[in-house]
Amino acid sequence: MKRVCVNCGSSPGFNHVYAEAARKLGRTLAGQCLELVYGGAEVGLMGEVANAILQAGGTAIGVIPQFLVDKVSHRGLSRLHIVSTMHERKQMMLDLSDAFVALPGGFGTLEEVAELLTWAQLGFHKKPVGLMNVSGYFDPFLSFLNRAVTEGFIKQEHRDMLFVSEDPEDLLKRFGSYAAPKVEKWIGVGKG
Numbered sequence: 001m002k003r004v005c006v007n008c009g010s011s012p013g014f015n016h017v018y019a020e021a022a023r024k025l026g027r028t029l030a031g032q033c034l035e036l037v038y039g040g041a042e043v044g045l046m047g048e049v050a051n052a053i054l055q056a057g058g059t060a061i062g063v064i065p066q067f068l069v070d071k072v073s074h075r076g077l078s079r080l081h082i083v084s085t086m087h088e089r090k091q092m093m094l095d096l097s098d099a100f101v102a103l104p105g106g107f108g109t110l111e112e113v114a115e116l117l118t119w120a121q122l123g124f125h126k127k128p129v130g131l132m133n134v135s136g137y138f139d140p141f142l143s144f145l146n147r148a149v150t151e152g153f154i155k156q157e158h159r160d161m162l163f164v165s166e167d168p169e170d171l172l173k174r175f176g177s178y179a180a181p182k183v184e185k186w187i188g189v190g191k192g
Contacts, residue, residue: 001175003061004029005037005097007112008045009105010072018104019048021134021166025103026052028168033058037097039089040064040081042074045103050074063092090115099175100129101168104137113162121158126180130163130171138164152188157181 012019022045029036030053039046040062050060059078066082073080083089090112102113116129131138142164148154158181165171 001034001098001172003035003037003097003099004172005093005100006046006049006103007039007100007105007109007116008049008103009109010039010041010044010046011106012044012048013104015135017135018045018137021132021168022048022103023052025049025101025132025168026054026058027056028172029053030056030058032172034172035059035061035078037061037063037093039093040074040077041068041072042076043072045105047074049103050077054078061096063089063096065089094119094125094127097127099127099172099178101171102129102131102138104132104134110141117158117162120161120180121185123180128163128175128178129161130165130175132168132171133164133166135166155181155183155185155187157183158185 008022026049036053038050041047053060062074062077062080064073064082065086066084069082081092083092100116102109119125145159149156149159161181163171163174
């Protein structure tokens with residue numbers, strides 16, 4: 001594992017623990033000689049994680065669509081890739097990264113996590129995905145996923161693809177033992 005993509009809020013949230021967690025993740029990545037890949041913004045939790053890894057002597061690689069460059073791009077990154085669309089952004093972040101961690105965020109963060117899990121479920125990638133569940137932020141989302149398993153919409157093996165911890169070192173350690181599940185996505189296909 002060389003690069004970790006971090007998906008997180010472009011806002012800092014109201015509770016200071018979110019920014020503290022973002023900074024801790026950035027320092028942890030730098031301490032383990034892992035490079036950061038992220039959405040390229042200087043604002044919110046995105047800016048916190050990027051600034052923390054840079055201040056610790058690490059590498060931060062941003063990927064940002066052209067329409068956001070003048071609004072929120074971080075000008076002090078190791079590298080900044082400018083792409084045309086959000087779809088290109090997500091594809092490049094996937095291609096550049098070996099693993100994914102989500103910090104708290106809003107619509108974009110939730111969408112990115114769901115898409116990464118969907119792509120993994122369909123076999124488009126075999127990279128680990130984790131949530132830093134700061135102060136239980138993702139508990140409602142995790143309850144939804146567990147309900148989807150009990151109601152027959154997600155297989156347990158696919159639910160288990162998602163690592164969850166409040167500690168970035170724990171997440172990164174657990175990524176080392178990840179093996180993508182070898183089961184079909186579809187439940188009940190081919191059954192009379």
